[in-house]
Structures are given as C-alpha cells and as structure tokens.
Amino acid sequence: MTIPDPSAEDEAIRAALPRGRASEAHDTAILAAADRVGAQIRARRRLRGWLAPLAVAASLVLVSVWMLFPNRSTVLPDDTLRGNGPALEISPANGSILARAPAKLEWSAVAGASTYEVMLRDAQGTVLGTLSASGSTQVALTLPAIHFVPGTYFWVVRARGPALDTQLGPFSFRIDAGT
C-alpha cells in the first residue's frame, strides 16, 4: 500500500482505524430505555397540563368562598390603632384622658422609615408645633414651646424613608387639668 502525502496519510490512518459495531442488544437496550423515558416525560407533561387549570379552579373556589363569607372583624388591641398607614402602638394611647400633659409622644417604628415628623394640633385645628425625629420613635414635648391647657389634642406622625412616605393617625388625648 502506498500513502501519497502526509495529510492524506493521516486521513488514511483515520479511515483505517478500527470501528465499533453495535450489537443488537446494545441498540435494543438503549431504544427500549428511550421509549420508557419518553413515556415518563409525556406523562409528566400531561400532568402539568392538568395542574395549571386545577390551580386556577382552586383559586376561583377560594375567592368565591371569601366573597360569600367575608371576615369583617376589625378588632384591634387597645393601643393599636389604624391610621392612614399601617397599625402601630402609640403613647399616650389614642383617646386617653390624662391629668397632665404628656412629657413625650411615642410610636412604634415603621419599616423603611428613616425620619418622622410629628404635628400636634389643638381641638380647633391650630397647629401647636411640628417636631422631627430622625430614626427615633419618640419626641419630647417641652414647655413653654407648647402650652397645654385642658382640652383635646390631636397628633399625626408622618413616616418617611427612601421608598416610604406615609401618615399615621390622627391620634388624640385629652387633658383634664392644665399643667
């Protein structure tokens, strides 16, 4: 045998290298496994096809039940009030009657808030003061900056953050005797 040139020689070597020859058992085993796996995949696909409509149907049933029997309970703990924003705990408690002016106003932290502004009004709606708190959840009410007389007072908290601007309240307290 004569090999004409090096590249053709490489190709001749490539062509002459031994080849495998699959037995019938080799092919049969693989193709039978393919049939089994294909059937499993198709079955799984059919199941998925049923699951989506079933999930939608279940959701519709739940919504219907909720509309027929809505839960109208809105009972809140004494110190937990619903303002314009999320519920929170405050001090003094909303609607509380005090013998003297509170030393400070307190509220629970609001997620996402970095600063708070508190506005205090009297019963006539006159703004008595606007107080700021950065990160803190309380402000002190100092005299004589705010002169309390017996009567009802209202206050709101405006919570602000990078992605937040919400108002909590108004809340009220009443002072029976001037201090």
Next chain:
Amino acid sequence: MPGDPDEDKSLMLRFQGTGDVSAFRTLFSRHKEPLLAYLRRLAGRVEVAEDVSQQAWLKLLEVGRKGAYRPSESASFRTFLFTLARNHYMDRFVRAHEARVARLDAKVEGALPDERESPDDATATMQIGPMLDAALRELPHEQRDVVALWSVGIDIDTISVMVDAPRDTVMSRKKYALAKLRQALARQGVEET
C-alpha cells in the same frame, strides 16, 4: 454523518421537553456509530466500547428525563455525548484499572493480567486495520484518547476542553500518536512516498 449541530441540540431539547422518542432515535442513529468508533479506539476492546456506549446513552436519557440538558453555545451535542462517554470510561475503567494496578504492584510485581487481548471483529476485513489496531493499543492512554477523538472528527479545541489539556499539548499528543502509527505501518511494509 453528523447533522447540523444546532439541529442536534433542538432534537435533544424536543425529546427532553415533549418526550418525542423519534427525536431521540434520530440522534441515536446519527451519533451511535461515531461514538462506538471513538470508544473502540479509546478502549481497544469491542465489548468495553459497547458497554461504555450503552451507559453513555442511558446517562443521556437520564439527563433528558430530569430536564437537565442545557445546550452550550460553545459545545455541540456530540461533544456533550462524547464527554459523558469519556467520563464514564475514565471512571469505570481507567481509574479503576489504575487503582487495581497500584494494589497489585504492592503485592506482586509484573503479574498484571493483559486486558487487551480481544480480537477486533470490526477491523478483520480491513487490510491495514489490524496493524493500526495493534499500534493504537500500544499508545499511551493520553495519546490514544486524543487520536481517538480526532479520528471521529472532534476538533482540536474541543478535544483540548474534553481532555482538560492545553491545545499545544493536544497537538503534541496527536502528532506523536500519528507518528507512532505511521511507524507501525512502515514496519508492516506500508511505504511512504
């Protein structure tokens, strides 16, 4: 013959997504012979090649069953399949053989069984096949691996990735392997011009 590489990936995805067995059968008929040829040249034994081939195809089916086939931009379906087969061969035979050799070496020097005695039925009818077959078996495993991949049309860059060796190393292994095969042919009276 190899088909369009993208079509191969699409066929595998179709089988994986819909269970379309005809897609798998197309892949099987397209890559069965090249894979066996590669494994036959790598392993040197028909029965080992067939066993590894079967395991590789079964692993591929398992990949499809799990929905785990993710076609790569840089690697063809054939590369994926051949890598499955090569990894199985390396784990099952090469590393196991190395471990066995190490154990035996510790006990009896030079008493290793010859695992490469089987006659090659596929090359029996070819004039120079048996010579090359014998020469191929004499190659170091790394060279035989490279030349076996090259011989079924895997390009050098892909081989480099598959065998985890630099491109120059792969080129060098192929060069030395082919040189030894040429020498073997020359010894058997095949002349170069």
